[in-house]
Amino acid sequence: MRRIAILLVTILAAPPLAAPQSEDLNVLTRWIEWADAPARLQLQLSSVAFDLLERRRAEVAQLRTAADWERRRTQVRAALExxxxPFPERTPLRPRVMGTVEGEGFRIERIVFESQPRFYVTGCLFVPVNRQPRAPAILNVIGHTDISFRAPRYQQLILNLVRKGFIVFAVDPAGQGERLQYYDPGTKRSSVGGSTTEHSYFGTQCF
Structure with a gap:
């Protein structure tokens, strides 16, 4: 009896055991996240992207000095490389102005330059007429549409910036605008498809 009494006292005096950690199998609380099965990959990638954008926003918000921005630039460049x-060697751009178009309160300079020797890039430089001697400038790289920055919705964006005093240099990405990489003289179109198809076509050859 004495042994039984000691055992009972020991059990009662001992601290309660922690409940075992179990996997959360309750799917009802998060069912909406899995409701659209065909878009699951897109939603997952979007979630990851938005998390990274939020992290970037928080990091940029901490930048205060020129030295902070220099460190940030070094980090971003290292991540890209x-x-x-590695980035290609810098070579002469050899820019040429192919023509000028006068607009209402701005002018457009049609530019051709070489991003690499004999690899030509076409674009337009939008310059406000009434601007400060040193005006802020934006490099505008438009994607997806066959006519690049010439699409009405992109023109609206560019001209809105120009009217606010910005100089905007809009360039044709490879496969768009005047930079078809698989030009068919017979059809005067790309021989492989639209702009995003051209991107994919020569992009996959890099792997």
Whole structure:
């Protein structure tokens, strides 16, 4: 009896055991996240992207001095080189103005330059007429549409910035606008498809 009494006292005096950690199998509380099965991959990638954008926003909000921005630039460049490989050697751009168009309160300079030797880039430089001697400038790289920055919705964006005093240099990405990489003289169109198809066509050859 004495042994039984000691055992009971020991059990009662011992601290309660922690409940075992179990996997959360309750799917009802998060069912909406899995409701659209065909879009699951897109939703997952979007979630990751938005998380990264939020992290970037928080990091940029901490930048205060020129030295902070220099460190940030070094980090971003290192990340790009890690993902894409080293940047190509800088070579003469050899820019040429092919013509000028006068607009209402701005002018457009049609530019051709070489991003690499004999690899030509076409674009337009939108310059406000009444601007400060040193005006802020934006490099505008438009994606997806076959006519690039000439699409009405992109023109609206560009001209809105120009009217606010910005100089905007809009360039044709490869496969768009005047930069078809697989031009068919017979059809005067791309021989492989639209702009995003051209992107994919020569992009996959890099792997």
């Amino acid at each position: 890690r993902v894409l490989g």
